[in-house]
Amino acid sequence: xxxxxxxxxxxxxxxxxxxVLYSRLLNSHSWPVxxxxxxxxxxxxxxxxxxxSTLEMELNDQTKSPDRNRNTNENGDVVPYSGNxxxxxxxxxxxxxxxNPNICKNVSELKYIxxxxxxxxxxxxxxxxxxxxxxxxxxxxxxxxxxxLIGRSAKPEIEIKVKAEAEQYGDIVxxxxxxxxxxxxxxxxxxxxxxxxxxxxxxxxxxxxxxxxVDIFKLVKMLKMYEETKRTIICGFxxxxxxxxxxxxxxxxxxxxxxxxxxxxxxxxxxCTGLAYIISxxxxxxxxxxxxxxxxxxxxxxxxxxxLPRTIDNVQYVSIDEKYTLKESNAIGELKDVNKTLTYIFVxxxxxxxxxxxxQLLLERTDNHTVH
Numbered sequence: 001x002x003x004x005x006x007x008x009x010x011x012x013x014x015x016x017x018x019x020v021l022y023s024r025l026l027n028s029h030s031w032p033v034x035x036x037x038x039x040x041x042x043x044x045x046x047x048x049x050x051x052x053s054t055l056e057m058e059l060n061d062q063t064k065s066p067d068r069n070r071n072t073n074e075n076g077d078v079v080p081y082s083g084n085x086x087x088x089x090x091x092x093x094x095x096x097x098x099x100n101p102n103i104c105k106n107v108s109e110l111k112y113i114x115x116x117x118x119x120x121x122x123x124x125x126x127x128x129x130x131x132x133x134x135x136x137x138x139x140x141x142x143x144x145x146x147x148x149l150i151g152r153s154a155k156p157e158i159e160i161k162v163k164a165e166a167e168q169y170g171d172i173v174x175x176x177x178x179x180x181x182x183x184x185x186x187x188x189x190x191x192x193x194x195x196x197x198x199x200x201x202x203x204x205x206x207x208x209x210x211x212x213x214v215d216i217f218k219l220v221k222m223l224k225m226y227e228e229t230k231r232t233i234i235c236g237f238x239x240x241x242x243x244x245x246x247x248x249x250x251x252x253x254x255x256x257x258x259x260x261x262x263x264x265x266x267x268x269x270x271x272c273t274g275l276a277y278i279i280s281x282x283x284x285x286x287x288x289x290x291x292x293x294x295x296x297x298x299x300x301x302x303x304x305x306x307x308l309p310r311t312i313d314n315v316q317y318v319s320i321d322e323k324y325t326l327k328e329s330n331a332i333g334e335l336k337d338v339n340k341t342l343t344y345i346f347v348x349x350x351x352x353x354x355x356x357x358x359x360q361l362l363l364e365r366t367d368n369h370t371v372h
Contacts, residue, residue, distance in 0.1 A: 087260040088295040094190040097152065098166050098174040103145050104199035111227060112144040112220075113202040113281070115191045118210040119179050120153035120162050125210040128352055130169065132359040133216040139371045143220075145199070148172050148210070149191045151179030184300040192288035192304070195281065203227045205284055208276040213331070213349040213358055218342065220371050222320075223278065231314050232280040233305055235272035236321040236346075243268045262297060270317065271306030273324060276346040279305075286312050320345070328354050335361035 104110055114134065118126055126148050134146050148171055153159050166172035175190040177183050188207075195205055204223055208214060226234060244267055246252035247259065262268075279287070287304065290311045297303045309315040323345040325331055331347040334340050335358060342365060349355045363369060 086263055086295050086297075088297060090293065091189055091291055091296045092177065092186060093292070094175040094177050094186055094193070096174070096194075097176050098163075098172050099194070099198070100147065100166075100170060100173055101198045103147060103171070104201050107142050107145065107201065109141045109143055110145060110199075110201050111203045112206055112223065113195055113199045113204075114144060114146040114206045114208065115173075115195065116146065116148045116208055116210050117184065117187055117191075118148045118150050120150050120158050121155075122210055123161065123165060124352060126165070128355055129210065130171075132355070133214045138216065138369055143371070145202070146171055147194065149187055149194070150174050151177045151183060151187060151190075153179060182298045185296060185298055185303045188300040188304040189288065189291045192284050192291065196285040196288045200281060200285070202281050205279045205281055206276070207279070208346070209274065211348060211350050212275050213328075213347040213355055214276070215342065215345045215362060216371060217362075217366050217368075218345050222323075222345065226278070226280070226318070229280050229316075229318075231283050231286075231312070232316050232318060233272065233277060233283070233309060234279075234318040234320060235277035235305065236324040237270055237272045237305070237317055237319060238268065240270045241267040243271075257299075268302050269306045269310060271302045272317075274301035275324065275326075275348055277305055283309075283312070283315065328358070331358060332361070335365055338365070 104113060116126070116129065116134075129146075150162065150172065151174065153162070162172065162174065166174070173191075173194055175187065177186045177190070179187070191207065195202070204227065206219075206223075223234075226232065245257050245262055245265060246255050247257055249256055287308045290308050294303075294307055294311060297307060322343060325344050325346075326348045328347060328349050328351075331344050331349075332354075334342060334344060342362075347358065349358060
């Protein structure tokens, strides 16, 4: 009997310890960063992971309990929610470690600057892009230049490899910040700064992630009609009041947004999907300048293409939703079926082997392999 009682007490004490630990996690000021670096999957999985009923419950919780995801300081004391004011500081103005300032210099026919969000350790992905849709041998003229944007790695051996890669290819631009998921907004601002400083000659900025497969032939054809546009963002975007802000730690897990991070709203403003978007270069310095006075927010797509444009007059969005797919199978099916017209320009492609197969299929489906 004594053994049974002792065993039950052990179970109860263990359960209590688990509850206490979970409670502390829920009220912790800074959640553990458990995202894969530079995966940038938030816009794609934000809705897919939740049923309609779960989202309804989440939104109801927000309206009924505005302090549900409240913050605490290092002593565990509750920090009151402050209405519509954010506690977020202004973003750090990132300095250059590797700047490659001459990439766009004296390129008389330059039209497009591509900057690729990458991570220091993603050598394979960068080389995959260099040998496929970013391969300069497919271009008849120097109409496009590319840079890979990265931050610093905490591992010295990776930093050594990055410097060697930068010397070999001359297309790395590195900022002085730790490259991690919650610093992607810094990377985006840093990219705007680089273009504003070193590549104002281009007409359009093309931002992509390093896991983006791009039909470069169709992209350039499409962009010809937008080369003279001003204050324009071209992308697949989430309309105003359609993307819920998830706040309840019991349901939103690693995508939780605290109230003081993005206060007073149940939905995000209009913003672009992060896989790829295009910005007229005249708008780039305006966006960068406004980042100097717009409080930081860690979801880079929302900040760069949603919050910053709202501070500037007469910015127009052009929707190209139908040009995106997040499923490789959709793009492969279309590429393999010769009776289907190729519609997708941007495809989320995580696996190198699949990426290479898609590129080979695209070349087989494309009559002219020269980008003019």
